[in-house]
Amino acid sequence: MQNIVTKEGFPYGFMPSACATCGGKCCTGESGYIHVNKTEMERIAAFLNIDIETLKSDYLYKHGYKYSIKEREVEGSFECVFYDAKQDGCMIYAARPVQCRTFPFWEYYKNRVDELKNECPGIVDV
Numbered sequence: 001m002q003n004i005v006t007k008e009g010f011p012y013g014f015m016p017s018a019c020a021t022c023g024g025k026c027c028t029g030e031s032g033y034i035h036v037n038k039t040e041m042e043r044i045a046a047f048l049n050i051d052i053e054t055l056k057s058d059y060l061y062k063h064g065y066k067y068s069i070k071e072r073e074v075e076g077s078f079e080c081v082f083y084d085a086k087q088d089g090c091m092i093y094a095a096r097p098v099q100c101r102t103f104p105f106w107e108y109y110k111n112r113v114d115e116l117k118n119e120c121p122g123i124v125d126v
């Protein structure tokens with residue numbers, strides 16, 4: 001039987017095995033913000049063995065008073081700079097920000113399940 005993750009208060013479940021064949025849809029596609037706070041920046045910088053200033057200049061940009069991870073444009077689509085298409089995965093997986101760790105259980109999607117299903121093939125009805 002497929003492993004399905006659920007979370008209280010969310011009207012859907014998530015099947016992690018879908019990630020193996022999905023092609024990283026949540027890290028690619030439409031442009032979006034991937035916010036990182038100070039603690040997350042420190043964790044990512046330590047993981048990459050670089051200093052915070054290098055992390056900011058090479059991988060982040062300012063969005064209002066927050067920082068977001070840069071994206072690169074690939075054939076009219078966008079992908080997070082930490083997305084590694086060759087490996088089909090996240091280059092900073094162990095240090096990825098909370099926003100990525102908590103996907104697909106975001107408040108935003110609680111009432112937008114159809115939109116989420118378009119984004120993530122791992123979403124199942126529960």
Ligand code: SF4
Pocket residue numbers: 018019020022023024025026027103104119120121122
């Ligand atoms: S979109 Fe869903 S299935 Fe695809 S990699 Fe992201 S979490 Fe996994």
Ligand code: SF4
Pocket residue numbers: 026027034069080081082083084089090091092093096097100
């Ligand atoms: S940090 Fe990693 S998990 Fe998050 S969007 Fe970028 S590649 Fe995906």
